[in-house]
Amino acid sequence: MASFDASRLILGVETSCDETAAAVVEGGNRILSSVVASQVDVHHPYGGVVPELAARKHIEAIFPTVHGAIQRAGISPNDLYGVAATRGPGLIGALLVGFSFAKSYAYARNLPFIGVNHLEGHIGSVFLSDDPPDFPFAALLASGGHTGIYKVSGHTQFQLLGQTRDDAAGEAYDKVAKMLGLGYPGGRIIDELARKGDPEKIRFPRIYLDREKFDFSFSGLKTAVGRYIGANEKDLEDQIPDIAAGFQEAVVDVLTEKILLGAQKSGCRHLAIVGGVAANGRLRERVTEAARKQGIGVHIPPISLCGDNAAMIAGAGYHRLEKGERDALTADVYSRAL
Ligand code: KG4
Ligand code: ZN
Numbered sequence: 114m115a116s117f118d119a120s121r122l123i124l125g126v127e128t129s130c131d132e133t134a135a136a137v138v139e140g141g142n143r144i145l146s147s148v149v150a151s152q153v154d155v156h157h158p159y160g161g162v163v164p165e166l167a168a169r170k171h172i173e174a175i176f177p178t179v180h181g182a183i184q185r186a187g188i189s190p191n192d193l194y195g196v197a198a199t200r201g202p203g204l205i206g207a208l209l210v211g212f213s214f215a216k217s218y219a220y221a222r223n224l225p226f227i228g229v230n231h232l233e234g235h236i237g238s239v240f241l242s243d244d245p246p247d248f249p250f251a252a253l254l255a256s257g258g259h260t261g262i263y264k265v266s267g268h269t270q271f272q273l274l275g276q277t278r279d280d281a282a283g284e285a286y287d288k289v290a291k292m293l294g295l296g297y298p299g300g301r302i303i304d305e306l307a308r309k310g311d312p313e314k315i316r317f318p319r320i321y322l323d324r325e326k327f328d329f330s331f332s333g334l335k336t337a338v339g340r341y342i343g344a345n346e347k348d349l350e351d352q353i354p355d356i357a358a359g360f361q362e363a364v365v366d367v368l369t370e371k372i373l374l375g376a377q378k379s380g381c382r383h384l385a386i387v388g389g390v391a392a393n394g395r396l397r398e399r400v401t402e403a404a405r406k407q408g409i410g411v412h413i414p415p416i417s418l419c420g421d422n423a424a425m426i427a428g429a430g431y432h433r434l435e436k437g438e439r440d441a442l443t444a445d446v447y448s449r450a451l
Contacts, residue, residue, distance in 0.1 A: 197430020
């Protein structure tokens with residue numbers, strides 16, 4: 114059996130969107146188990162997440178997922194030090210399943226409980242990798258629901274420098290994939306298709322807004338791709354890899370420039386990219402190359418920790434519990450970023 118320090122073991126639970134996830138993490142950085150039950154097949158026919166279906170599927174999956182995480186960690190529930198669950202932002206019905214389950218789990222075993230902000234979880238996911246950054250560092254969080262740049266000065270200290278004014282980067286990937294008839298979720302599909310295309314062939318607009326600031330806008334790019342698709346319906350099939358590559362290059366150009374500027378302007382010698390879009394091969398490559406040229410350290414979690422998972426929630430929860438923070442069993446979930 115694996116050795117562990119029971120005074121530092123946290124059970125994490127995450128159900129903010131379409132993954133039912135549970136994990137056991139020791140000391141905020143050592144993963145003993147991480148189980149993710151995906152609902153992709155359930156939502157695929159609808160081209161996006163259907164909130165009511167997501168909540169129902171979480172209800173079916175929550176018990177086996179948590180049980181699986183405890184078993185795979187090789188521990189007993191009595192070994193736990195605390196329980197953490199995503200409190201928001203996310204889909205209310207989905208959040209309620211994991212959050213309520215986790216509160217009951219903690220109550221039944223008389224364990225401390227903490228609700229975790231999903232975005233804080235994503236940022237903290239970089240501490241679960243083999244190469245965590247030193248503080249302070251600049252973080253690009255790019256997911257299906259959020260895109261922003263943060264200065265991170267401690268495990269619970271974040272300063273938002275700027276964020277998207279309309280669509281998130283992952284949302285743009287999903288919408289473009291839908292317009293091209295590629296299915297859901299679109300990010301990974303476009304990432305793969307783009308490898309077969311020429312990123313320079315079709316030039317889509319790069320929307321930087323104020324080049325000295327950290328706000329993003331992706332809705333204009335999405336509209337430009339839609340217009341191109343409309344004007345090229347006859348021979349669209351052959352052009353799909355080039356459209357995917359051209360769209361991706363426009364997203365990656367903007368994300369790369371802004372996170373490097375974020376590191377420079379906030380005086381950070383390290384940067385991290387986190388969230389579902391951080392799984393993107395081209396983004397990982399471009400940010401790594403650009404940062405190396407400027408002598409800035411780059412930290413990116415493994416792909417399995419970029420998308421939604423509960424290890425990041427357990428990790429972030431550990432640091433909150435360590436500070437003595439607790440949430441009452443009357444605590445409620447929230448849908449939007451606080
Ligand atoms: O972090 P995440 O799993 O959930 C949210 O918190 O939103 O991010 C999901 C998003 C989706 O929009 C998905 O299309 C995108 O991340 N994504 C990717 C890739 N893998 C997932 N985007 C670009 N390239 C990828 N390889
Ligand atoms: Zn997420």
